[in-house]
Amino acid sequence: MNRIICGVDVSKDWLDAHIRPAGVFQRFGNDAAGIGALAELCRAHGVVLVVMEASGGYERTAFLLLWELGIACALANARSVRHFAEAMGRMEKTDRIDAGVIAHYAAVKSITPTPPPQAAQVRLSALVARLSQVTGDLVVQKQRRHAARDEESRASLDEVIALLLRQSRTLEGEIASLIDDDPLWARLDAAFRSIKGVAARTVARLMAQLPEIGLVSNKAIAKLAGLAPIANDSGKRTGHRPVRGGRSGPRGILFLVAQIAARYDPHLSSFQQRLQSAGKPKMVIRIALARKLLVILNAKARDARKEFASAT
Known part of the structure; x- marks a missing residue:
């Protein structure tokens, strides 16, 4: 059975909603009254999930208020939705079309709710x-x-x-x-700062912009930060594997901090020296060092979360 999904195209002033598969479309104001009316429309049509793109913060009020009103919501990557639209032959772009594309994308990708932050x-x-x-x-x-x-x-x-x-x-x-x-954050803070070179601002940036740290695998956290190499192979060809996407904030701070931490941490220092001895380019070393530091931090966060859970 197909899920009933509402795709919402968000702008500063408007919320354009398309309910799939019914094909219902309606525009609402991007304010408390409009969001309440959108919630009523979703209830009337049995919508199980509202999906919207991250739109520079304009989506934040609708996302949080809909959750408060009992409507499950999810956020979709805007670039992925645009690529999906082009792959489906939808070159046109209007608010109404975009709302329908978001709903279609969510159905095909089996998007799940994005829990609201505390x-x-x-x-x-x-x-x-x-x-x-x-x-x-x-x-x-x-x-x-x-x-x-x-x-x-x-x-x-x-x-x-x-x-x-x-x-x-x-x-x-x-x-x-x-x-x-916050007892958990205080424990994570102590775990992160046990690595010399990781200071208060780094900890705050990671907790704010990478809250999944310690909850997902090393590969997953590296991908979230845009530090995971992307496979580029075809047949007998093994292509260059670049890094792209991910969250620029954590990635930027990790680039800087990894260079500092490598001066004091013997594991990071020896890792850096091995890459240099192998003749790796400077940018490759920089990325690898940042990824190594992130993996270490992820492991420390995982242990800290386990210790906190067992103590409570």
Whole structure:
């Protein structure tokens, strides 16, 4: 029996819904009233799953509120949905068409519900994202301060830099308190920071942007971070296996931290030396080192979760 699925194309102002296989289409406002009306439509048609793409955060309110209203939801990768549409010969692109394609994709792929994050996870993700923004702004303002030639401009930039530094310290404190207040997160924090070179910001980034760490296999976590080599073989040809996709935030921080950790951790250091002796390109070594560090962190997270579960 086919599942009744509602595909939702999300934009800033609108939620375009297509129910499959009934073919019902309706547009709702992307606000509390519109989301409530969408939930009523889903109940009326016996929808078992609402699927929407990740749309730069515009989907967040609808996703969380629908779960609160008892409607199971899932998030689909936008690029995968677009490739599916093209493979099915759907080159046209409108909000209505996209909603139907999302529903079709979810049915073919047998998409399962994406559990909503806990309130603490949502807050941690927001704080880490804001800290990343502030850090980026600090870099820009310091560069402008260095290039400034007149005292008036420097004074103005000093004020901005001082404000950003205060915000950075405040955000770091709030993140640290949030992690310390959660017994599991505190245990994960201690496990991660047992590796020299892994600091508080790295831990916060991993917990916020890679919450699956310690819950999935090494191969799966590497793929989520975009550090798993993608097979590219055909017949007798064994092609170059690139890495692509995945979550850029954790991957970026792992690239940096792995280089630092390799200076102190004997396993990472010997691994790096073996790759260098084998004549591997610098980028290959960089990726392999980041993946190795992630695998170590995943194992430590797995052990920490098991210890926490047995203690509670």
